[in-house]
Amino acid sequence: MSDSPLALYGRDYCVIDMHNLFVGTTLEDELLILGADERLASGIRRDGVRFGLHLEPGRRLASCSGGEQAIICCLLLASLLPKTPVRILLVHVLETLSPRNRELILDMFQTALPEAALFTMTQTGPRPMADHA
Numbered sequence: 001m002s003d004s005p006l007a008l009y010g011r012d013y014c015v016i017d018m019h020n021l022f023v024g025t026t027l028e029d030e031l032l033i034l035g036a037d038e039r040l041a042s043g044i045r046r047d048g049v050r051f052g053l054h055l056e057p058g059r060r061l062a063s064c065s066g067g068e069q070a071i072i073c074c075l076l077l078a079s080l081l082p083k084t085p086v087r088i089l090l091v092h093v094l095e096t097l098s099p100r101n102r103e104l105i106l107d108m109f110q111t112a113l114p115e116a117a118l119f120t121m122t123q124t125g126p127r128p129m130a131d132h133a
Helices: 004-010 029-036 037-051 066-080 098-113
Strands: 014-017 088-091 118-123 127-128
Touching: 004 088, 004 127, 014 066, 029 037, 029 066, 037 066, 066 098
Parallel strands: 014 088, 088 118
Antiparallel strands: 118 127
16 A cells, blocks of 8 residues: 555545646646636636746646646645635645745635645644644
């Protein structure tokens, strides 16, 4: 059995793991796989501008920096997850971001998914995030 965060915690958390963010190779692929419509896709591209990202649907995700990939994944999930209580486990995601983008991501989750509970991965397992506001 794998000891990846997804294998260990995937039943209890929506796991966003820096080592396994995407299924597709481009943003366009990812949107198609996730069943996002053009309205949602344009909203994600628009929201990316807040982070200094100009997202092109055909750009290979592997050509993005680790921080850019983390932001794209978080934007996708914040747009697609149900607006119900959900536990989100961020595995080495916040560490890849600048302080400014870290705050923007946390604010985005708080606004887009106010019922969500955010957790970070520690050496001993998931830890609830302290209020960042």
